Amino acid sequence: MSQHQTFKEQVVVTAQRLTEKGYLMATGGNLSVRIVGQAAFAITPSNFDYRKMQPDDVCVLAFDLNVLEGRLKPSVESSLHAGIYRARPDVNAVVHTHQVYASALALINAPIPALFDEQVRFLGRAVEIIPYAPSGTGFLKNAIVKHIKNHHNAYILQNHGVLCFGHDVERAAHNVEILEKCALAYLLALCTERTVSKIPLPVREIAFAKLRKDQKKAERGEISTSGE
Ligand SMILES: [Zn+2]
Numbered sequence: 001m002s003q004h005q006t007f008k009e010q011v012v013v014t015a016q017r018l019t020e021k022g023y024l025m026a027t028g029g030n031l032s033v034r035i036v037g038q039a040a041f042a043i044t045p046s047n048f049d050y051r052k053m054q055p056d057d058v059c060v061l062a063f064d065l066n067v068l069e070g071r072l073k074p075s076v077e078s079s080l081h082a083g084i085y086r087a088r089p090d091v092n093a094v095v096h097t098h099q100v101y102a103s104a105l106a107l108i109n110a111p112i113p114a115l116f117d118e119q120v121r122f123l124g125r126a127v128e129i130i131p132y133a134p135s136g137t138g139f140l141k142n143a144i145v146k147h148i149k150n151h152h153n154a155y156i157l158q159n160h161g162v163l164c165f166g167h168d169v170e171r172a173a174h175n176v177e178i179l180e181k182c183a184l185a186y187l188l189a190l191c192t193e194r195t196v197s198k199i200p201l202p203v204r205e206i207a208f209a210k211l212r213k214d215q216k217k218a219e220r221g222e223i224s225t226s227g228e
Contacts, residue, residue, distance in 0.1 A: 002069055007033045007042040008055035010093075010169045018097065019050040023176050026050075029097040029161065030075035033169050034085050036092065036221075039063040043081055045072035076136035083145045084165070090151075090215035091165040093172035098161040101183035105129075106156045112179075112186050113198050119182045120199065120207035122175055123164075124152025127182065132158040151215060154179045167218035 002008065010033050018024040018031070027050070032043035040062045044050070048057060059070030063082045067074065075081070081094050105112065105127075112127035114120050119127075130147050133139035144163065147155065153165045153175050162179060166172030189196045198204075217223045 002055075002060075004035055004040075004042055004060045004069060005055060007035055008058040008060070011042050011044060011058045012053050012055050014093075014095070014169045014173050015044055015050045015053060018095065018173060018176060021177070023097045023099045023180065024050055025098065029095070030077050030081070031095045031169075031172075032075075032078075032081045032093065034092040035060065040068055041081060041085055043075050043078055045070070046075050048072060077140075079138070080141045080144060083141045084148060084163075087145045088148055088151075088165065090167060090218040091153075092218065093166045093169035095164045095166075095169075095172045095176050096161060097164075097176060099176065099180050099183075101180050101187055102127075102156055102162045103160070104187055105183050106158050106160060106162075109158065110186070110190065111156065112182050113196070114204040114207075115182060115186060115196070115198060117199060117203060117207050119178060120204050121210055122171075122178055123154040123182070124150070124211065125204060125208050126152070127154050127156055127179060128152065129156045129158050130163075132160065135160065151212060153211070167214065167223045 015031050027047050030044045032041045034041050042058050042060050045057055045059055057072055059074035060068040061078055084094050109129055111129050130143055133143050155163045164172050164175040166175055
């Protein structure tokens with residue numbers, strides 16, 4: 001059995017859970033988990049049905065994109081995932097989806113301000129829009145790596161989809177769900193054309209400080225990931 005089996009299983013289980021819930025569709029999006037203690041990650045293969053995926057279908061890549069394990073072609077966004085792990089030592093899992101409500105905000109260039117305590121506690125001060133760049137290119141990777149240094153755990157990609165991070169894969173998947181709930185509530189609120197209220201600034205800062213505390217713990221390896 002592969003030494004990376006646990007990580008590959010996490011990728012499959014989470015990808016299938018997110019597919020069942022409708023966040024991942026057909027072969028769209030991708031998902032990866034950092035191999036803790038190594039400069040490597042396990043990632044979904046390119047253009048492969050999540051419902052049929054088995055742990056052996058998952059690719060294990062070094063940060064320089066050398067294939068360590070796997071017989072299928074890795075996701076076309078592998079270089080982006082490697083860039084995120086390098087830039088954000090607190091992030092141990094990355095999920096990219098084309099989920100519908102958050103993607104709608106990506107079309108009208110509407111970042112989500114601090115609307116709910118839970119949103120800021122887990123996603124960051126706001127869900128910002130990262131300007132458009134074509135999928136699978138260095139332009140997209142560079143735009144994202146530059147942007148994520150503000151320590152948020154969710155971003156909307158203009159005319160594309162979303163990115164969610166977590167200190168483990170379950171947290172990253174929960175963040176996908178929180179983001180979609182916030183996106184839907186925000187879209188509905190915007191439709192009323194009335195003023196959308198935000199949480200008070202001091203509350204926002206307290207919630208964000210809690211997230212930062214968790215991230216610093218994860219950087220020091222003090223929050224155990226489910227792969228250990
Ligand atoms: Zn995509």
